[in-house]
Amino acid sequence: MKKVTKKLIAAMALVLICAVCFAYGCASDPGDSGKTQTPAGNNATAAPATSGTSDDNGYVFKHGDVTVIMNAPAADIIAALGTPRSYYEEPSCAFEGMDKTYSYGSFDVTTYTEGGADYISGVVLWDDSVETPEGLYIGAKAADVTKAYGVDAAGKTNVSVTRGKSNIIILLKDDTVTSIQYLAIY
């Protein structure tokens, strides 16, 4: 009996030591420590946030209750947007794969092909009947750009804002927005 107790104590002491080390391991940021020595490592791929909140989709375009997310699978989004006013597909020079443009009058949605499926590659806004979720529309002023996206647009001909895998290009003329385009960042 006595022997067993002592063994138990020894084992527990060991577990404790390991636990302390482990707990410390938890406390420190593991990402920082190993990075420089990991050429074959996978930190880079793990880096972009993927935890699933809406922020991670980057800038999105909303039409009614349809959300157009850059690089998202296109099929469901296109279906939800209803029948386009016109549709154009552009084959690439040789090779499979097709860039498709769905026009809905006041905006176009474009897609690219990868691995047999279509993904959203961009949205172009054509007139002031539509606006971005941040409240920017064609005809708005440079100050509105600042209000919506926090960048200074006064006196510029174009500004570009990026969040996640989504990029919005805003063109201006005489401090008035003339074009708003979403671009997927591959």
Place this chain on the structure above:
Amino acid sequence: MDKLLEILKEIHADVDYDTCETLIDDGILDSFDIISIITEISSEFDVQIPANEIVPENFNSAAALWKLIEKLEDE
């Protein structure tokens, strides 16, 4: 020598230390055993077996080990 055999028996009771000459080569003694033996020897014989003497030749048989102890005692 008897004291040594006693130490060894405590580690592995079922080995015939009088004849076995391949304690290391056949993996009968592992590194844990070796350390235990050295610790025991140091408390029983007042010799310290340095790390560089931990080679198969010195631990393959009880006789070799005994020789080592005698040599170290002699120094």
Place this chain on the structure above:
Amino acid sequence: MKALKIIIRIAAALLVFALGIWLLQRLLVPKYVTENEEGLLVKEYYSYAGGNDVLFIGDCEVYSNFSPVRLWQDFGITSAIRGSPQQLIWHSYYMLEDTLRYETPKVVVFNVLSMKYGEPQSEAYNRLALDGMKWSDVKYRAIKASMTEEEADSEALTVASYVMPILRFHSRWNELTGADFKYMFGTRQLSHNGYVMRIDVKPVDTIPKAAPLPDYSFADVCWDYLEKIRTLCDRNGIQLILIKAPTLRPHWYDEWDEQIVKYAEEKGLCYVNILNEVETIGIDYTTDTFDAGMHLNLSGAEKLTKWFGTYLKANTALPNHRGEAEYEEKWIDRIDYYNEMAEAQAKQLSENGKLDGYWGD
């Protein structure tokens, strides 16, 4: 053991290895006969090299839109196209340099669309442009100039993979088809002096509006290569003509056009934006294109070529070679093959309602 015996053994092993690699390479490289047929174009040039007064360089906007056979038949102008899919301007430049190793044309026609691409777009197009090129220092320089980022990362392997394409295509083992075996030691001719024929029709019903760009300036590297093309032509006494083919997509912005116009004026070059001539030429986008505006079909190409022949007559001093025996002889077969393919395609189209391949089989 005797040194000789060892050397023989090792040499034998190396020889067997080389033979094996060669055979496997023949098997594994893409044959471009059932898909991406345009991959044949660059290699095919060498079979019709020599005696071409006009050389077209550029992407699908040249190889789908201009018909050298028509140019010969109607104007007695001998021409060849060195086109490849998504041919970038540096490809075009090296295409020209490579051509000069075989012949010196009197006129070079360059389609300016590729001015819009300042970076390699995809490794695949490099292969289509360069794999078919014969080995020379030109090819080596072309490879170095064209590498994508990924290719440049392992530069030695990339260069080696053009010497030994098996290093690039070894993983095609799981995509092999009957055609890879059938055409292991030789493929069939696709082009007509570089022209790729399609007779089917897919009308343009809509062309999406082109979104304005934040910046319309061409990349520096494109200007550099345009200048290189111009000086190379200059040195060789070649007249350079810049064109923009009448293809609706990708969109050719007016802002781009203005820059080319200005450049042509400065350098005293001919530049014609054929998009502005569509009505004169009589191109009807409901019948003259096979993919809704990207490329012209045979009917469209022949209309365009007819117009362009007249343009060449007016702006250059190209001779009419009709009636010259050595030329007539060469072109008679080409005309036959041209008609043969058009017929085969027409036959398949009427039987199947669609084209499965250029050869109509």
Place this chain on the structure above:
Amino acid sequence: MSFVSLGFLAFLAVLILLYYLVPKKGQWILLLAGSVFFYAFAGWSALIFIAVTALSTYLAGIYIGKLAADRDKYIKEHSAELDKEAKKAYKAKVKKRTYLIMSLCLLLNLGMLAVIKYTDFGISIVNGIFRTNIGFVHFALPMGISFYIFQSMGYIIDVYRGKYAPEKNIARFALFVSFFPQLLQGPISRFDELSKTLYGPHKFDWNKFARGAWRVLWGYFKKVVIADRMITAVLALSGEPEKYTGVYVVALVLFYAIELYADFTGGIDITIGVAEMLGIEVAENFDRPFFSLNITEYWRRWHITMGTWFKDYIFYPLSVSPKMLKISKWSREKLGQAIGKRVPVYLSTIIVWFATGLWHGAAWNFIVWGLLNCLVIIVSQELSPLYTRFHKRFGFSNTKGYNVFQMFRTFWLMGFIRVLDVYRDVPGTFRQVWSVFTTANWGNLFSGSFLKLGLTLSDFIAVLAGCAVMFTVSVLQNKGQVRDNIILKRPVAVRLVVFVLIALLITIFGAYGIGYDAGAFIYGQF
């Protein structure tokens, strides 16, 4: 220069050709030149580090050797007038000095390693404890530094212990430190063993050459066909841990085990094979570790030269040091025989595994990895009497079936500990492993989702076929070397043709070039 590169193959071809053409006396000089060339490819600055190690170790060795020689001479000359005690005192005096020199050499080299490898890690700990925000220094790790410093340190310790005389020729010593095949990822050779064949002269021996060539071929097969293909799936699975839980973690454990084994043993095969083609014998580093019945055995068969290095130069000295014996005595008195006996062994074990973990990388995941190994070893040590009793009662411990079960158990236990390497995140790894028990997504095995990891079905088939070959060869190795038993018994012509065929197969089925990550040898980074 990676083994899997055309540059290396060309380098090798030229080197081997020259090696057998130059006068035999010059062979090792050529090897040294080749090694410097090989290393210079990684950048000239990296050469400085290896030069510092080679030079400092060489000088320390020479100095220690000289002191030892002087001592022996003095004692011999004065043996009449000195009594035993005086001799002992004199010896102790000299030993103090040699110990100092060895310590300085160790300090310099290990210090260099520590600064380069562990500064950022240290900074991150300091930042964590003191909530400071010190910037990282991001030293680039010179190629193979962990390996050649350990190899050199083994040498200086051996010289200090008087195991062998120091190398007198600095160029020869430099070759020992820098011998190019083992620069990237070991094995960690011992001077007395490697020097037997390293310096030649070597006449061209067709059999040795052929054996080496076959082994190189085999190494490339494992590395290029299996490991470099598998790495794509490993990176995909570990790159998105939130997405890939449950069954995917089990798959990752399996895939990583395959990849690491094929990669590391493949690399070692190339190393040893190249050396063999040059007539040089390099120590084995693996003995089919996945056939081990328990973890202790596994560590005797996996990365052998590292294990013995830690055993000979850290574990033994530590556990028999006077301090440790004192601790042992104290703990026996205070804690009783049972625990007291274990204290020195277990304490040394824990320290050694901590060091082993740290050696693999400056990150918590490696340290935890080391300590987990240690924990399993100690627990199984403690449980072994229990097992023995259990087996005695039921008497099936030696049946084949039970052995297979043991191998299976060891494989998966080690596998799960090993995934710390790929997640590189300690709590994350535990979450992932836990998800195996909580996430019931085994249906994904057949849903085709495994084909979305960057590998096609044919890739998986290629890996599977490769593993089948690997397994068959391992089983055949029960009866000795496959090369000796099967290959070299065939007629030369047959051998040449089969060799070429395999080389062609590797060319086709290898995962290299566009579309595949040019995976560096995993162990090159440590």
